[in-house]
Amino acid sequence: MLFGAIGLVAIVILKISLGIVGNTWRKLNPPAPPSPTVTFGPLPKLVFPVSPTGGPKLTFKLETIQGGLPKSPTQAKVFFMPLPGPNLLALDRAQQKAQKMGFRSDVEKISDTVYRWNDQKKPPTTLEMDINNGNFHLLYPYQTDQAILGQKNLPTNQQAAQEAKNFLLTNDLLTPDLATGSAEFDYLKFISPQLTSAISLSEADFVRVNLFRTGLEGLKILPPNPKEALISFLFSGARETGKRLLEVSYTYAAIDPETFSTYPLKTVVSAWQEMQSGQGDIAFLGQNPEGNITIRQVYLAYYDAQEPQNFLQPVFVFEGDKNFIGYVPAIDPKWTE
Numbered sequence: 366m367l368f369g370a371i372g373l374v375a376i377v378i379l380k381i382s383l384g385i386v387g388n389t390w391r392k393l394n395p396p397a398p399p400s401p402t403v404t405f406g407p408l409p410k411l412v413f414p415v416s417p418t419g420g421p422k423l424t425f426k427l428e429t430i431q432g433g434l435p436k437s438p439t440q441a442k443v444f445f446m447p448l449p450g451p452n453l454l455a456l457d458r459a460q461q462k463a464q465k466m467g468f469r470s471d472v473e474k475i476s477d478t479v480y481r482w483n484d485q486k487k488p489p490t491t492l493e494m495d496i497n498n499g500n501f502h503l504l505y506p507y508q509t510d511q512a513i514l515g516q517k518n519l520p521t522n523q524q525a526a527q528e529a530k531n532f533l534l535t536n537d538l539l540t541p542d543l544a545t546g547s548a549e550f551d552y553l554k555f556i557s558p559q560l561t562s563a564i565s566l567s568e569a570d571f572v573r574v575n576l577f578r579t580g581l582e583g584l585k586i587l588p589p590n591p592k593e594a595l596i597s598f599l600f601s602g603a604r605e606t607g608k609r610l611l612e613v614s615y616t617y618a619a620i621d622p623e624t625f626s627t628y629p630l631k632t633v634v635s636a637w638q639e640m641q642s643g644q645g646d647i648a649f650l651g652q653n654p655e656g657n658i659t660i661r662q663v664y665l666a667y668y669d670a671q672e673p674q675n676f677l678q679p680v681f682v683f684e685g686d687k688n689f690i691g692y693v694p695a696i697d698p699k700w701t702e
Contacts, residue, residue: 401440404626407702408443408676411668411694413646414589421656425641425685428659435663437633437681441695442582444667444677445624449498456480459496465536466503467607468492486607498673503613507555507571507601513611514555514570516602521566522550529574529598532610542578542586542620543596549575553599571611574598578669581622584679585666591690592649595669618669620677629697633663636681636693644693651688660685665695 427434452458459480460472468482475481478497483489488509494501507513520528526548533539552569553560563569575594578586588595599612639645640660662684667677679695694701 398440401627401629403628403700405443405445405676407700408628408678408696409674410701411674411678411680412670412672413648413692414671416647420647420650421654423643423647423656423658425658425660425683427637429661429663434633434637437665438630440627440629441584441665441679442625443628443679443696444581445621446618446675446677447621448618448673448675451497455496459494459499462499462501462536463492463494466492484607490607498618500616501613502615503610505608505611507599507608507611508558510608513601513603513608516604517567518602518604519566519569519572520600520602522548522572525550525572525574525598525600526576528600528610529576532598532613533576533596538615538617540617540619543576543617546577546579549577549592549594551575570601572600574600581620581667581677585682586669586677587648587666587680587682587692588669589671590649592688595671616671618673628700630665630679630695631697633681636695637663637683639693640681640683640691645683646692648692649688649690651685651690653685653687653689658685658689658691660689668692668694 429435456472463469463472463482468484470483470485473481473483475493478495480494480496482492482494484491488506490503490505492501492503519525529548530539530544533543551573552563552566553571553573554563554568555561555570560571566572574597575592576596576598577588577594580586595614595616597612597614598610601608601611603609636645660683662682664682664684665679666682668680669677680692681695683689683691683693685691
């Protein structure tokens with residue numbers, strides 16, 4: 366009886382010990398991830414905006430918290446982005462959208478896909494829309510209305526974000542990723558002929574709201590210029606209808622979160638070498654006129670292009686001092702066209 370009890374205790378201790386050893390082994394030697402599915406085949410290369418000429422020659426050094434480049438995954442998801450094609454009803458649908466925004470005048474054809482509406486006020490607010498994808502630009506010519514500049518009753522950040530989302534909601538454009546995404550704000554003064562930064566809301570003539578999508582898979586979704594969202598609103602302090610909201614820039618492409626494929630990534634070392642050799646995209650130079658860039662953070666994000674794209678692809682993001690941000694495509698070049 367005693368020997369049986371001792372044996373039972375020994376078996377229990379041995380089982381627990383083997384479990385601990387097994388768990389430790391699995392932590393130290395995790396199983397390899399499944400091979401990338403690459404269902405979409407070779408992906409198109411990402412197209413970044415053309416960088417302006419005449420900028421400084423850039424030199425880079427790496428000074429991150431961890432003392433070097435971070436460990437990066439070997440693969441990531443690529444999401445399908447369905448692109449709307451030509452449609453016989455496209456103009457009719459665009460007319461309905463324009464009427465909902467208050468434009469009931471005759472429409473003017475600008476190109477095969479872009480049309481323009483003017484309202485009846487003087488000076489008129491204009492709406493230009495791509496009838497295929499619904500992207501548009503609404504503009505009141507505030508440059509010619511000096512009375513607006515004297516209006517200092519600007520909305521607070523919270524009020525401006527809410528008014529922007531209310532506009533989208535009213536026009537059936539407030540998608541879940543915009544409703545839950547972040548908002549950033551610029552305080553601006555008008556110094557003819559352009560807008561310039563203001564120190565604070567009290568010093569500003571206008572406030573701009575930048576609405577960003579919420580992320581996917583724990584990664585940010587970033588536009589070509591990470592300081593300027595593809596959807597933005599410019600507000601004045603005026604209370605008069607039609608002069609409160611001065612400008613709306615709306616560029617949006619749907620992402621199908623259920624349709625994706627995994628693709629192999631280049632190493633973060635390779636991406637860093639590309640950035641150092643001038644092959645990366647300078648998304649925002651920041652306050653670095655001398656071109657000496659110190660990189661403080663490196664991470665993965667998704668790139669939301671200005672131009673239509675069929676796939677949401679990851680990029681390596683290099684963030685540096687004085688607001689520098691650069692991008693390097695993350696997909697292994699063996700899987701890009």
